[in-house]
Amino acid sequence: MGVILEIKNLTKKYSGLTAVNDFSFEIHRGEFVGLIGPNGAGKTTIFNLISGLERPNSGAVRFDGRDITGMKPYKIVNLGIARTFQLVRSFRFMTLLDNISVSCLSSRGKEVAKQYGIDEYASSILAAVGLVDKARIPPIILPHGDLRKLQIGKALGTNPQLLLLDEPFSGLSHEEQKGITDLIIKLHDDGVTVFMTGHVLRELMHLVPRVVAMHQGKFITEGSPQEVANNKIVLEAYLGKGSEQLA
Amino acid sequence: MSLNIQKFREKFIGFPTYLKHWVFTFKGGMTLFCLFILFLFPIVTQNPYFLGIFILAMIYTIFAASWDFLAGFTGQVSFGHAIFFGLSAYGVSATLVFNNFTWWGALLVGVTIAVTTGFIVGIICLRLKGPYLALGTMVIAIMLQDLFKIGQLKDYLWGDQGINDVPPLSNSSTVVYYTILIFMIITIIVLIQITKTNIGTIFKSIRDDETGAETSGINTTKYKVIAFMISSAFAGLAGGFYAMYIRSVGPLIFQPLYSFYVLIMAALGGIATISGSALGAFTFIFLSEILRDLNELDPSNALLTAFSDPAFIFSVILIIMIRFVSQGLLRPILEHLKEFWDILLGR
Amino acid sequence: MNNLLEMRKIYHYYGKARALEEINLTIEESALDAVIGPNGAGKSTLLRVISGLEEPDRGKIEFLGERIDGLKAYKIAKKGIAHCPERRRLFYDMSVMENLEMGAYTLKNRKKFHELLDFVFEVFPRLKERKKQRAGTLSGGEQQMLAIGRAIMANPKLLLLDEPSLGLAPKIKNKIFDAVNKIKKEGTTTLLVEQDAILAMEVGENIHLLEEGKIEMRGTKEQLEKEPRIKKVYLGI
Numbered sequence: 001m002g003v004i005l006e007i008k009n010l011t012k013k014y015s016g017l018t019a020v021n022d023f024s025f026e027i028h029r030g031e032f033v034g035l036i037g038p039n040g041a042g043k044t045t046i047f048n049l050i051s052g053l054e055r056p057n058s059g060a061v062r063f064d065g066r067d068i069t070g071m072k073p074y075k076i077v078n079l080g081i082a083r084t085f086q087l088v089r090s091f092r093f094m095t096l097l098d099n100i101s102v103s104c105l106s107s108r109g110k111e112v113a114k115q116y117g118i119d120e121y122a123s124s125i126l127a128a129v130g131l132v133d134k135a136r137i138p139p140i141i142l143p144h145g146d147l148r149k150l151q152i153g154k155a156l157g158t159n160p161q162l163l164l165l166d167e168p169f170s171g172l173s174h175e176e177q178k179g180i181t182d183l184i185i186k187l188h189d190d191g192v193t194v195f196m197t198g199h200v201l202r203e204l205m206h207l208v209p210r211v212v213a214m215h216q217g218k219f220i221t222e223g224s225p226q227e228v229a230n231n232k233i234v235l236e237a238y239l240g241k242g243s244e245q246l247a
Numbered sequence: 248m249s250l251n252i253q254k255f256r257e258k259f260i261g262f263p264t265y266l267k268h269w270v271f272t273f274k275g276g277m278t279l280f281c282l283f284i285l286f287l288f289p290i291v292t293q294n295p296y297f298l299g300i301f302i303l304a305m306i307y308t309i310f311a312a313s314w315d316f317l318a319g320f321t322g323q324v325s326f327g328h329a330i331f332f333g334l335s336a337y338g339v340s341a342t343l344v345f346n347n348f349t350w351w352g353a354l355l356v357g358v359t360i361a362v363t364t365g366f367i368v369g370i371i372c373l374r375l376k377g378p379y380l381a382l383g384t385m386v387i388a389i390m391l392q393d394l395f396k397i398g399q400l401k402d403y404l405w406g407d408q409g410i411n412d413v414p415p416l417s418n419s420s421t422v423v424y425y426t427i428l429i430f431m432i433i434t435i436i437v438l439i440q441i442t443k444t445n446i447g448t449i450f451k452s453i454r455d456d457e458t459g460a461e462t463s464g465i466n467t468t469k470y471k472v473i474a475f476m477i478s479s480a481f482a483g484l485a486g487g488f489y490a491m492y493i494r495s496v497g498p499l500i501f502q503p504l505y506s507f508y509v510l511i512m513a514a515l516g517g518i519a520t521i522s523g524s525a526l527g528a529f530t531f532i533f534l535s536e537i538l539r540d541l542n543e544l545d546p547s548n549a550l551l552t553a554f555s556d557p558a559f560i561f562s563v564i565l566i567i568m569i570r571f572v573s574q575g576l577l578r579p580i581l582e583h584l585k586e587f588w589d590i591l592l593g594r
Numbered sequence: 595m596n597n598l599l600e601m602r603k604i605y606h607y608y609g610k611a612r613a614l615e616e617i618n619l620t621i622e623e624s625a626l627d628a629v630i631g632p633n634g635a636g637k638s639t640l641l642r643v644i645s646g647l648e649e650p651d652r653g654k655i656e657f658l659g660e661r662i663d664g665l666k667a668y669k670i671a672k673k674g675i676a677h678c679p680e681r682r683r684l685f686y687d688m689s690v691m692e693n694l695e696m697g698a699y700t701l702k703n704r705k706k707f708h709e710l711l712d713f714v715f716e717v718f719p720r721l722k723e724r725k726k727q728r729a730g731t732l733s734g735g736e737q738q739m740l741a742i743g744r745a746i747m748a749n750p751k752l753l754l755l756d757e758p759s760l761g762l763a764p765k766i767k768n769k770i771f772d773a774v775n776k777i778k779k780e781g782t783t784t785l786l787v788e789q790d791a792i793l794a795m796e797v798g799e800n801i802h803l804l805e806e807g808k809i810e811m812r813g814t815k816e817q818l819e820k821e822p823r824i825k826k827v828y829l830g831i
Contacts, residue, residue: 039633077464091455106464144610171611199634201830229829240792
């Protein structure tokens with residue numbers, strides 16, 4: 001199982017604040033990994049650095065052996081990394097079908113979609129995320145859970161090898177969360193490497209076999225969810241000094 | 248391969264049925280009716296004055312449609328569309344007067360100049376968004392005006408006087424009328440069809456969420472520039488016809504007023520409709536003519552003078568529209584007419 | 595003991611995302627209640643809904659027997675609720691003294707102003723030293739002290755503190771919480787919202803555990819100390 005994503009000594013600073021501090025770790029092809037850390041730990045920044053929305057001050061990101069540090073976002077997508085966003089975004093005035101079609105029109109997505117016809121392929125993705133009966137509706141009137149599914153669908157349209165999910169559960173009811181969980185499990189089974197982050201740890205910690213923990217931009221530890229949740233520094237980061245007793 | 252051929256065949260064979268159904272929709276029926284009137288008008292009258300009003304309206308339709316395409320479908324609002332309009336007008340005038348080109352040869356030159364400029368402006372304005380893009384394009388237009396009027400190169404660029412005695416497209420107003428009518432119809436059809444293709448979907452995605460489009464794998468830079476080029480091509484087409492109609496061109500063609508005229512026309516008819524530009528342009532031009540007569544009633548009355556100036560009236564209308572009716576003034580009126588139509592057809 | 599604040603069946607949504615679900619909360623006079631929970635649980639939203647910065651989508655809030663849900667924030671402030679927001683939000687270009695004066699905006703009694711000022715300087719001596727200093731040049735801890743001080747200057751009946759320990763070093767955090775204790779001893783009713791559960795449980799009399807917009811459990815420090823559920827709420831396991 002080769003290494004699909006390698007982060008080496010990644011650092012990102014804003015004036016006065018170090019958001020990501022000398023961060024390194026690896027993900028192997030086919031893995032299912034979670035990234036946790038209290039608010040402001042730097043999780044979304046890591047995602048932005050991987051997906052090209054921000055450039056690091058130093059360090060490197062390698063995807064499938066290839067250096068993608070600082071590459072333009074659309075190029076990174078076309079190499080095989082797709083992501084969703086914490087704050088749901090969509091093409092508000094276009095139908096759900098068109099929302100997915102856009103991803104299918106990326107150069108990477110087109111390679112696959114062309115064989116079936118763009119609209120047909122987009123439809124099948126909508127079906128995979130359970131939204132096909134709403135194909136002609138614009139996202140404006142959809143409930144939050146469906147919007148999160150739509151995001152995942154849009155990511156799938158680019159035929160990704162690695163899927164970055166930024167907080168896929170926040171703001172959802174328990175049923176909605178279960179729906180997303182089932183979807184993610186299915187994707188992983190189909191061979192997509194999944195890297196996800198979240199605050200709603202109740203779902204995440206029972207979903208992923210491996211967790212990476214960060215705090216104040218720095219790598220703390222990694223391991224199984226049990227191990228990480230019992231780690232002294234992690235507990236302190238989340239609950240405050242003196243929280244070992246709660247372990 | 249075979250899938251594409253199959254799709255093409257479906258579309259081709261299905262077209263007549265599609266057309267038959269379209270005619271009976273409100274939009275289709277209305278459009279056909281208007282086209283009917285437009286085609287018959289020169290038969291009813293050969294008065295150059297009346298034909299001229301229609302010709303001007305059609306030229307502005309092409310101009311406004313080009314703006315609507317860029318703003319309504321790719322989200323790039325330009326306040327300086329006169330750039331392409333004016334440069335093409337200059338190109339057409341120059342090649343007609345000094346190089347003895349045919350009208351369509353000159354038009355080709357004009358459009359080429361406009362497209363090239365569209366490419367350059369698109370690249371310059373890539374990093375500008377929203378109000379900054381609007382200001383940026385407006386500034387470029389003003390700079391061009393200065394360049395042609397008082398800049399260092401003004402002697403090479405015909406300065407204040409500009410180019411005069413530009414030969415018309417044809418000596419017969421009727422020929423001019425029908426030529427421009429055909430080009431107007433082609434423009435609207437082409438632009439609408441583009442929005443329905445895959446590339447149109449990409450344009451709309453850039454409009455709705457540029458970062459989202461980028462993270463869906465779309466090279467937004469490339470498509471933004473392409474959109475600029477398509478829009479500027481048609482703006483250039485309009486500019487070329489304008490030069491041949493007015494029969495002269497000067498630095499004033501770059502003034503912000505013309506850019507705003509197009510904005511108002513497109514907004515009046517409904518942004519992101521393309522066909523709305525026709526409604527907006529015709530309404531604007533007709534109202535201008537009527538208002539002009541208003542002023543002549545009593546030239547000394549200041550209030551009347553103010554109200555007869557289309558710029559004044561339309562600025563007021565635009566402000567009201569932005570505040571209350573962001574979807575275009577004519578749409579609600581048309582909605583009501585549509586209900587009437589439905590009743591007529593017994594639905 | 596009277597009920598100073600009563601929240602009944604409060605629901606709140608941000609667009610379509612649920613932020614608060616069936617919140618029932620009662621705060622007694624002179625109490626120090628703390629709401630703990632992981633990020634995104636809705637702690638800040640809870641305070642914003644009380645102080646009027648957000649209008650709850652469903653439910654009732656009563657302050658001293660009067661309904662305040664749906665009122666504009668400045669009206670609620672006038673009734674005696676002071677909200678010290680997340681990340682301080684000081685008037686960074688004004689001096690320490692000016693910030694404190696701004697806090698006393700709704701104060702009608704001049705004598706009370708000096709009383710309160712003395713109290714603030716007693717609780718936060720550092721602020722007295724830096725009276726004329728521009729707020730933007732203060733350290734993080736000093737800014738937090740000023741934010742709390744500013745809220746006190748309004749002579750509130752209910753003080754809402756949103757994550758006062760955010761971004762502060764452990765030593766400074768302790769100083770802040772010592773101050774919170776002093777404020778409580780003076781008799782000001784306080785509702786504190788904190789991510790740092792341990793620190794919150796040190797000062798709080800009644801602790802409420804918030805998870806995904808719902809109150810999972812409540813109790814005193816002794817009751818919650820050994821609760822494995824707290825860890826589960828924060829870390830999922």
